[in-house]
Amino acid sequence: MNTRSALIGLSVTTALLWGCAPKGRNAGAAEEEQKAIPVVVATVKPSDFTIYGEYYGKISGIEEATLVCVTGGQVEKLRAKEGTKVKTGSSLGSIESARTENAYQMAMLSEKVAKGNWDRQKKHLEEGNASQLAVDQAELNWLNAKAARIQAAKARKGALCITPISGEVIARFIDLHQEVPPGTPTFTVAQLHKMKVSVGIPESEIEGVSEGSMAEVSFELYPDRTWEGTIKRLSRVLSSQKLTFDAEIHINNTDRALTSGTTAYVKLLRKKLSDKLVVPSEIILSDGTTKYIMAVEDGLAKRHNVIPGDADESLTIIKQGLPFGSKIIVENFHLVQDGSLVKVNRSKS
Numbered sequence: 001m002n003t004r005s006a007l008i009g010l011s012v013t014t015a016l017l018w019g020c021a022p023k024g025r026n027a028g029a030a031e032e033e034q035k036a037i038p039v040v041v042a043t044v045k046p047s048d049f050t051i052y053g054e055y056y057g058k059i060s061g062i063e064e065a066t067l068v069c070v071t072g073g074q075v076e077k078l079r080a081k082e083g084t085k086v087k088t089g090s091s092l093g094s095i096e097s098a099r100t101e102n103a104y105q106m107a108m109l110s111e112k113v114a115k116g117n118w119d120r121q122k123k124h125l126e127e128g129n130a131s132q133l134a135v136d137q138a139e140l141n142w143l144n145a146k147a148a149r150i151q152a153a154k155a156r157k158g159a160l161c162i163t164p165i166s167g168e169v170i171a172r173f174i175d176l177h178q179e180v181p182p183g184t185p186t187f188t189v190a191q192l193h194k195m196k197v198s199v200g201i202p203e204s205e206i207e208g209v210s211e212g213s214m215a216e217v218s219f220e221l222y223p224d225r226t227w228e229g230t231i232k233r234l235s236r237v238l239s240s241q242k243l244t245f246d247a248e249i250h251i252n253n254t255d256r257a258l259t260s261g262t263t264a265y266v267k268l269l270r271k272k273l274s275d276k277l278v279v280p281s282e283i284i285l286s287d288g289t290t291k292y293i294m295a296v297e298d299g300l301a302k303r304h305n306v307i308p309g310d311a312d313e314s315l316t317i318i319k320q321g322l323p324f325g326s327k328i329i330v331e332n333f334h335l336v337q338d339g340s341l342v343k344v345n346r347s348k349s
Contacts, residue, residue: 061190
């Protein structure tokens with residue numbers, strides 16, 4: 001081979017080497033980029049968090065009374081039916097009322113006689129013509145007569161179906177000429193311009209709940225409508241049977257859309273928290289013993305072991321383990337491990 005041929009061969013070889021080197025480096029970078037897992041991140045910032053409780057309860061009139069016939073008997077008259085507006089003291093029906101009326105009049109007379117005898121015995125005692133024992137016996141007779149008169153009055157009210165409240169008859173349990181046993185309910189009267197929903201709040205959820213707490217009430221019968229209400233009564237004693245705190249929520253019912261006895265769904269405002277670290281609940285992963293969240297640091301996935309706190313249906317407060325400003329992975333978080341190469345496709349605010 002002559003000198004000219006050798007120089008030509010060297011030039012060609014050098015050119016080939018010069019052309020291949022950059023291409024190798026670009027291919028390596030491209031390969032690394034292809035290995036990177038695409039993710040979407042969000043920066044953790046302080047935010048407010050509202051905690052709600054969700055419960056089911058029964059609705060009833062703001063004031064409601066069920067009348068009961070103590071003595072029983074045959075139904076003689078009916079003066080009201082469902083929907084009838086009534087006033088306090090009105091008689092809605094009669095169940096052998098003459099019998100209970102006579103018993104009531106006799107009880108009142110017996111009380112009057114017993115009271116008169118007691119007064120006389122006290123006067124005789126002052127004059128020295130009676131013993132203290134006689135006075136005490138007379139007082140006992142009067143107290144017994146008074147108790148009998150109270151029971152007779154109760155029986156009379158039951159037989160005459162006398163309502164103790166004004167409102168609307170929402171139920172009638174008796175029919176004309178029906179023979180009813182003692183203790184039979186006759187009518188239910190309720191005030192329906194406002195309604196109350198009774199719910200039980202578990203001990204673990206009572207923190208932050210108080211009288212005046214806001215609630216949103218809805219019903220299956222009205223899927224597109226909600227009622228705003230507030231807690232008007234809250235028991236501070238845990239029920240031994242239900243292991244809950246009883247709460248009473250009042251809502252307006254001016255259009256009379258709601259009826260007593262309907263099941264209500266209650267979304268109750270429990271507490272509002274400020275400047276909390278809040279993340280989507282779905283990104284919290286578990287290895288069986290520890291909860292953790294995947295974030296991005298310097299192009300790599302970084303595992304943060306965390307302690308979750310309060311949560312709702314979609315968000316969770318992180319109490320410990322994740323600093324503010326972290327870029328948490330909110331999409332494809334399940335595809336990465338600690339140290340995985342990642343590529344941030346997009347950042348959410």
